[in-house]
Amino acid sequence: MKSLYFLQKSYYNGIIRRVKTMKADEVIIFSDMDGTLLTDWSMGPRVPQNNLDAIKKFVAAGGMFSIASGRQFGETLRYFESIELSAPTVQGNGAVIYDSVRGLVHNKIILPEPVKLECLDYRNRTKGLWLAAADEFNIYQIESDDRAWDASINDLRRKLISVEEYMALDLVKTCFVIADETKLSSIAADIQKFETVDMFRVTQSSPVFLEILEKSVGKASGVAQAVKLAGAEGRTLVCIGDYDNDIDMLSLADIAACPSNSSPRVLEMADIVTCSNNEGAIADLIRLLNLEES
Missing domain, CATH: 3.40.50.1000 (HAD superfamily/HAD-like)
Structure with missing residues (x-):
């Protein structure tokens, strides 16, 4: 419902030419x-x-x-x-x-379990990224076989959990954290080729975050x-x-x-x-x- 009020775009000079007074x-x-x-x-x-x-x-x-x-x-x-x-x-x-x-x-x-599995599989066979996930309470980082790589993430600290814990949780999203932001486009293209692509949607929430959510979210x-x-x-x-x-x-x-x-x-x-x-x-x-x- 656009155009209840027409607002002239303005950068921080405070100039908006037509604003209907609201309470x-x-x-x-x-x-x-x-x-x-x-x-x-x-x-x-x-x-x-x-x-x-x-x-x-x-x-x-x-x-x-x-x-x-x-x-x-x-x-x-x-x-x-x-x-x-x-x-x-x-x-x-x-x-x-x-x-x-x-x-x-x-x-x-909740993110469907087949999507969680495919995200995990992609993480396991792709270099240069970490897999994070969240429920309504916390955000987690999923362990890999490379503990040094797990510890090298330089973003928000997350609780480290095992693959078994990851699969057991009722998660609302996963997130690929990408080490090199120039690789984001190619990783996004790979995600669109997932077998479960009809079950989820992808949203970019930062230059290095690709979040996977249930398709209606x-x-x-x-x-x-x-x-x-x-x-x-x-x-x-x-x-x-x-x-x-x-x-x-x-x-x-x-x-x-x-x-x-x-x-x-x-x-x-x-x-x-x-x-x-x-x-x-x-x-x-x-x-x-x-x-x-x-």
């Missing part, structure tokens, strides 16, 4: 985390204080704010100890819908469920994200926003381009929508 209690915002709400890893990551301050004011004025992220809910909620998220969160890039107020998982879509479907559960169907839906795994969510939104550090495809489609994630993209979005004091 906070008419709006629901869903934000991605890494690269959007949070600073870069070199700076924490953390939530910039101006983001926290702006979210608190927006919610106090009747606005609804929540998260749509590839992270698990525990890794999301630790950043919001002082803020009650007023709509269910979308976790695992849409595989899990979690109500943080009630402590309830509303929905969880996506941030857009997750956000749509969360909006309905929150009883917020009548509100203007604003979504903000920075990478290609956010594109379906941004397409769903009435107003699509992204920080200035976003991928080229996201920058091209966004209605609003805010300041960078490190400068406080959510605070800037709320300001640009004139929702600071509404």
Whole structure:
């Protein structure tokens, strides 16, 4: 539902030529985390204080704010100890819908076992990548026969689990972590040749992450469920994200926003381009929508 409001694209000069005035209690915002709400890893990551301050004011004025992220809910909620998220969160890039107020998982879509097996087989016969996986609680790294290689991963630390544990868990996604980002395209092409390709979808969530999700899963479907559960169907839906795994969510939104550090495809489609994630993209979005004091 585009074009409820026409917004002139604007980089961080604050110029938006035509914005229909909205009130906070008419709006629901869903934000991605890494690269959007949070600073870069070199700076924490953390939530910039101006983001926290702006979210608190927006919610106090009747606005609804929540998260749509590839992270698990525990890794999301630790950043919001002082803020009650007023709509269910979308976790695992849409595989899990979690109500943080009630402590309830509303929905969880599990990756089929044949897909898990084929991901494992591909990892075993392909050099230069690691296999990670997640359920609603944690993210894991699956052991290989090369312990030195397992230990060489220079990304987010993950709990190391055996192949047997990997197969026993009800996982919502796997993720190929690629050592050389120039190899991502060829690996993505290989994945499209999997025998189980009709059972899953692939989303790129960073220059070196290719995530495998059950075929119906996506941030857009997750956000749509969360909006309905929150009883917020009548509100203007604003979504903000920075990478290609956010594109379906941004397409769903009435107003699509992204920080200035976003991928080229996201920058091209966004209605609003805010300041960078490190400068406080959510605070800037709320300001640009004139929702600071509404």
